Amino acid sequence: MKSRIFLILAICALISCKRESKISSSQWISVSEYVQYNETGEALKLKSGNFTYDFKKNQIPFKKVILLNASMAGYISELGAEDLIIGVSSPEYIFSEKIQGKIKRGSIQNVGNEQKYDVEKIISLKPDAIFTNHIASFDNTYQLLKNNGIQVIFLDEYKEQKPLEKTAYLKLFGKLFGIDKKAEAEYTEIEKNYNELRKLALKAKEKPLVLANEMYGDVWYLPGGKTSVANYISDANAQYILNNNTEEKAVPMSFEEVFSKAKSVKYWVNAGNHISKKEMLNMNPFYGKLNVFNKGYVYGIGGREKEKANDFFESGIVRADWVLKDYIKIFHPELLPDYQLTYMKEVK
Template sequence: MKQKILLLFTVFSLIACKREQKISSSDWTNISNRTQYKEQEGSLELKSGNFTYNFKQNQTPFKKIILLNASMAGYISELGAENLIIGVSSPEYIYSEKIQNLIKEGKIQNVGSDQKYDVEKIISMKPDAIFTNYIASFDNAYQLLKNNGIQVIFLDEYMEQQPLQKTAYVKLFGELIGKEKEAETKYQEVEKNYNDLKQLALKAKDKPLVLANEMYGDVWYLPGGNTSVAHYIADANATYIMKDNKDEKALTMSFEEVYAKTSGVQYWVNAGNHTSKSEMLKMNNFYGKLDVFNKGKLYTMAGKEREKANDFFESGVVRADLILKDYIKIFHPELLPDYQLTYMKELQ
């Protein structure tokens, strides 16, 4: 299942999604092209992908929420609002120690998994709102919840390719749970840190060549040149092998196609969730043909893992600054001599 999550991370943007046109009104707070919200005459209007919501003054801020994605726990935790959560799905994938303690205390209930939600239990809990990514196969469950007066809010934060746009969803959560000031402060902090780190990275003397992700079966899901991975690498002042590509989706390639692009590669990042290079080689002996595998440096996203939970997919959705800091430390260690990696881990 952990490998499934890593695969989903690389191919999320392969899912078809028609973008909303950017709204020109200055009244709107724009998270990205696909997500905007505004307050008007005491009500709150939200546009998220193909969905539109209108919340009356007495509906927000939400006091009892259910999260069906671990990534959304990252936003709530950053706002210190874990006590508003009454239910989560697949709790084994949530990294937050505070949320795990609330689960153990029975204050947060398990409402199912990404295979099947316990709809009857959710209805009995009477949440003010449920936050989730839209999954077409759950349409019947969503409709049943709506028929019982439960607000289901679909968000596309996982599809954002600009790191700070993914962070900006913290402002939307702040608006919906009555933590607007805290959310704005958090966003400004991360934004400033991120931009300061970008400037620091420019002081590096070289721009190493970088490979990303790994193979699943016979396919290498290589991030397109306009994905979040590519943006992080560029902002860390390194050169991604697909930097001239314009895709916001993962590119499916054979090993031979990737091999042809790896001459001179010095770093390989986001290399799955392996524990060692030898284990990685056992899973795919083709890797041994890559110079970067034999002579370069390899890094996974396993720096903050606890059993099935990985904080890269949780707090990492908000802390774009710390992810960028990790990449700068990897590519230009001399710029951050005293910093220890947060989300990344070097494979030995």
């Protein structure tokens, strides 16, 4: 009896080993923490967060796509693949001049916004794929689109906390659009620039203390110590006010808590897109109590804006090297004497 039990266990172990070999992680190519793909002769499998996709070779490369997030436009613009876009949501938030031109000429259609997508128009456009962040409240809409044969691909790049891993989504778009080599070349160039800038930052003599973000109502949502903002500050050779924190999400604090930690802060970054300190005080008089507000330097993300569109949330998602260069210029201006800020702007 025991021998039979051992035999059954051995067979089960062998079966499980065989199954594991079929889905071995070594077969998957990692793009970032949240995205992997596995390519065979007949198919391309994609893992994005909790979602898995199987594309047959005759389904890719995609020729017609719809974007439901402005950040997705940043990747496609970087690859020069704007002609593949046939629809976008909330076009007023897209910064790209080329995409805006296509919207005005009608070659890119407005398919609604995050309050309500125009499902009938989306279906009539017959896209090969839709790219979007996953919003649970839209699950019924996503299912309706899928029922009509439309591929809905969820890419939550905003969850990526390492700047270059956000950039690495270029590789994924390159794979899905059939421009792998171009995407790899673009990523390699940005990665090279980023690493050279990080080395340059180490030459700075000071390592200033930095505060980030701003208050909403009575709460200051500081980036956690493992967020992309914190990583940028660290790579720019500065000290973030929550550098010992281990959160990958925002850390809510009261003004009093921030005030007690911010006495020696020299730079305040990502302070919204305010046009002046006077405007900031009108919104929140408490800011006037901060030493950094009165004696330090305050920078917002208003360097590249057009009405509602802000390129920091578009090309800035992709061009990690340009964002890092801005931070280095702010914290260590002597290292980049001739450089003009791209996304950041001093609030005076």
